[in-house]
């Protein structure tokens with residue numbers, strides 16, 4: 424697998440990919456053998472997200488990477504959980520009813536690892552009219568069986584153990600969740616993450632790990648200060664969000680203000696961005712124009728072309744067979760739109776088995 428595109432590749436890509444908003448383009452430039460599937464929060468369509476069970480299932484589904492979203496506990500441990508809150512995926516409100524903040528949320532950072540280990544981890548839900556309603560109705564039943572939150576160390580040992588017993592080399596795809604929030608709380612989640620990765624042997628761009636974050640200012644700090652100080656240099660991906668999501672904040676003139684993601688999507692800035700990011704992680708909508716695309720007529724944006732022209736790989740998020748955009752009849756059409764028409768290098772999916780099957784059907788060995 425190639426992760427860092429060469430200058431020659433970038434030149435070929437720039438010359439090959441069709442121009443602005445290209446209509447359905449099956450003649451893709453990237454080699455199918457190099458395209459990869461990332462297990463989004465494990466095989467999260469089949470087992471509760473981020474459980475070790477979900478990672479074990481995904482491990483054997485032909486993926487290149489298993490994803491870890493990370494938050495920090497009160498006692499400075501890294502736990503694998505998507506939100507920096509506990510209330511969407513655990514019974515924290517039952518076990519610690521008085522520990523919510525004023526906004527009603529239960530923050531990972533307010534609990535010790537021992538406390539978090541007492542919680543039951545479950546398929547995600549939201550509260551509707553005072554009742555828990557499962558987010559994806561056809562997924563694993565809420566609060567059935569027994570699942571627990573685990574640390575980054577535990578997941579690395581799990582994956583490295585499986586790599587040994589299964590004779591494979593599946594990578595980590597770690598995301599520091601809300602570094603800006605952790606900074607506000609006096610914690611450096613990126614430093615803590617890199618320390619764990621270094622301890623387990625992930626130290627160079629050849630290491631089988633990708634460090635991803637939505638927090639571009641923090642990524643610059645990681646690449647220019649933290650990694651050099653620690654004597655490591657890992658592959659990195661900058662994640663792209665819509666400004667309306669308020670995904671990341673940055674400190675400007677002593678004030679925390681929402682980060683403007685338009686900067687990262689502007690092709691004029693991509694050469695600069697590529698100094699810090701090996702790749703980009705856009706949403707599906709940033710790669711396929713959902714307003715202009717119709718069934719059988721996919722309209723691709725310029726984002727992948729622009730990223731490739733600046734030497735960055737692209738791994739969009741997230742393909743879900745149970746939440747297809749209107750322009751697709753089935754999940755294979757969406758994998759084709761993202762991996763072939765748009766020529767992304769890989770994709771995050773809750774259905775890693777379907778992603779791997781798609782690649783195989785299209786010639787991947």
Ligand code: G3P
Pocket residue numbers: 463492505598635662704740741771
């Ligand atoms: O990290 C890629 C993708 O997972 C980003 O979305 O919100 O699922 O972390 P999210």
Ligand code: CA
Pocket residue numbers: 490491492598
């Ligand atoms: Ca993620």
